[in-house]
Amino acid sequence: MTYKLGGSSPESDNADSTAAVSVHDSQSLYWLEEPLQHLFEKVERAKQEWEATADSLPELICLVNEQGRVLRANRTVETWNLGRVTAVQGLDLHELIHPECTGLFCYLKRFLQQAREKANKGQRDKLEAYDPILQRHLLIRVQPISAQKKVAPSTTVVVVQDVTKHKQIEEALRRYTKRLESINEIQNAILAARSPEEIAHAALSRIMHLVPFYQARVALAKPESDDFYVLIADAIGETYLRPGKSFPGQIFKGSEERSPDKFFVIRDLASLAAPSVMEKLLLKEGICSYVSIPLVAEGEFIGSFGLGCSNPDAFSDEHVEIASEVADLLAIATRQAQLTAKLNQANGKLQEALRAKDEMVQNVSHELRTPLGIIYGYTQVIESAELGPLTSGQQRALWVMHQQGDRLRFMVDRLLVLQTFDTGKLQRVQLDLNAWLRQILGPWETRALQAVPSVLFKAEMPCESALLLADEGLLGQVMVNLLDNALKFSPAGGAVCVHARVQDGQIVISVSDEGIGIPPDKLEQIFGRFFQVDGSVRRRFGGIGIGLALCRAIVEAHGGRIWAESQGEGRGSIFYVALPADDGSEGGTGDG
Numbered sequence: 001m002t003y004k005l006g007g008s009s010p011e012s013d014n015a016d017s018t019a020a021v022s023v024h025d026s027q028s029l030y031w032l033e034e035p036l037q038h039l040f041e042k043v044e045r046a047k048q049e050w051e052a053t054a055d056s057l058p059e060l061i062c063l064v065n066e067q068g069r070v071l072r073a074n075r076t077v078e079t080w081n082l083g084r085v086t087a088v089q090g091l092d093l094h095e096l097i098h099p100e101c102t103g104l105f106c107y108l109k110r111f112l113q114q115a116r117e118k119a120n121k122g123q124r125d126k127l128e129a130y131d132p133i134l135q136r137h138l139l140i141r142v143q144p145i146s147a148q149k150k151v152a153p154s155t156t157v158v159v160v161q162d163v164t165k166h167k168q169i170e171e172a173l174r175r176y177t178k179r180l181e182s183i184n185e186i187q188n189a190i191l192a193a194r195s196p197e198e199i200a201h202a203a204l205s206r207i208m209h210l211v212p213f214y215q216a217r218v219a220l221a222k223p224e225s226d227d228f229y230v231l232i233a234d235a236i237g238e239t240y241l242r243p244g245k246s247f248p249g250q251i252f253k254g255s256e257e258r259s260p261d262k263f264f265v266i267r268d269l270a271s272l273a274a275p276s277v278m279e280k281l282l283l284k285e286g287i288c289s290y291v292s293i294p295l296v297a298e299g300e301f302i303g304s305f306g307l308g309c310s311n312p313d314a315f316s317d318e319h320v321e322i323a324s325e326v327a328d329l330l331a332i333a334t335r336q337a338q339l340t341a342k343l344n345q346a347n348g349k350l351q352e353a354l355r356a357k358d359e360m361v362q363n364v365s366h367e368l369r370t371p372l373g374i375i376y377g378y379t380q381v382i383e384s385a386e387l388g389p390l391t392s393g394q395q396r397a398l399w400v401m402h403q404q405g406d407r408l409r410f411m412v413d414r415l416l417v418l419q420t421f422d423t424g425k426l427q428r429v430q431l432d433l434n435a436w437l438r439q440i441l442g443p444w445e446t447r448a449l450q451a452v453p454s455v456l457f458k459a460e461m462p463c464e465s466a467l468l469l470a471d472e473g474l475l476g477q478v479m480v481n482l483l484d485n486a487l488k489f490s491p492a493g494g495a496v497c498v499h500a501r502v503q504d505g506q507i508v509i510s511v512s513d514e515g516i517g518i519p520p521d522k523l524e525q526i527f528g529r530f531f532q533v534d535g536s537v538r539r540r541f542g543g544i545g546i547g548l549a550l551c552r553a554i555v556e557a558h559g560g561r562i563w564a565e566s567q568g569e570g571r572g573s574i575f576y577v578a579l580p581a582d583d584g585s586e587g588g589t590g591d592g
């Protein structure tokens, strides 16, 4: 038997002697056997490699010849229902993918043609497009097998990837980012708004770009009643649902599930068996679908937010989600605005009360001053024995009256100064620190000794001289007040020490004592008006708690600072006054 190498009929006995080779002619076949064997092995290996790689991939991979016909396709051709692997060989690639396409204006046909031309020049090509026939988003890559340029015509590998899922994820991400941006914008607008009305406007004017609606309504629950107050209502004809109007909550209630404090979506209003008054009204207004979201802030129901649309089933899940997010923002911001309004109202009332109290204190002080002056004057007249001689008992009684009158006048004067204190009216003059302090402290050594109980008094002046620009009278009151307190709160034999130093352009004067001390948490409070560490009626020490408040007002008006230090109760106190030293450049102005 003979075979034709590449011949047609194995049975042909009349074979051409030059072309045919006898199978028995082992000598003449020998030169072919080895390379053929080699070739078969190569082909087998290539087949296995193809199966191991191409068939295991989800992409459609085709080996295409220079005419665009499929030489080989991987198994994806079957997964995509385009035909069997064995049956697609020889088919035009475009016809394989688009079996019923006329190809007239087909994007794929045009692309494959153009890609083949490029492949013939050794170039790759790529296209990403939605395929309306396969209804998939495709990424098609065409690559010539020979990477060498200008080797034509070329066999190509065409890889068709289904990127529909990627595209869907990409699109969802894009939409989500856009939504986040819009929600963020709504949040900023809401935060910038002040009143609940402004907040509702800010939210609705922006949500319309994200959710389609024909009618919107924000109503707030009125405290301690079933009524609602309309903040904003859009495209509703009924007068009692106009902004600024109140309406009974009853008109909202359809069923248990459809009440204003519940979240619900009505896909088709017309299909409701028992519509509420509100739902009937919306139907009349041409609303077909409806979303109602309760406004809840810190667990408390504060109102209701509703969106309506003129076509049924208008709100997708995403729309409802967005509306809920906006409702959450609305609720928080509205609550905040309500609280701020309440706080402002309370603050206004408090300011009013404080003003009335200040006025009252000022009036009372004024009224006290006149009779006090008269009493004081008559005490002096009696004391001088102008109205007749006095017994020693009467003299002692008068002395006590005089002392107490002095104290009362001191307190009333301080009260008046504090109430009428005006920073703009300081009468500043240039003072020499040493001379001024000496003059202030002069009488205090004697006063300390005469005090009951008596106290030791020490003063340490600065070695260097310094100037300060101050209202002499007012600054004098600060010193008097600190010294008066130091004596008042000192035990018998306790030492009161005044110390002054100049440091870094600052004059620091301190008044220390060994008295009752001040608890750490009260060190700042004692500078408040009418504050006393011991404010009880049974307190040991007199006073009305205004001296230090006045001291702080005066010192701060001079651009200085006043503060107290103490190791605690029973361990004495030190009061510091720091004032800017005058470098002499300004001189006394006399008007502060």
Ligand code: ADP
Pocket (backbone or CB within 6 Å): 481, 485, 486, 489, 513, 515, 516, 517, 518, 526, 531, 532, 533, 534, 542, 543, 544, 545, 546, 547, 548, 549, 572, 573
């Ligand atoms: P008051 O007229 O009550 O003395 P102040 O404003 O001068 O008013 O002082 C306020 C409060 O500060 C005092 O009631 C006292 O509790 C406390 N305080 C002031 N100075 C001293 C001090 N040197 N030692 C202890 N406590 C003091």
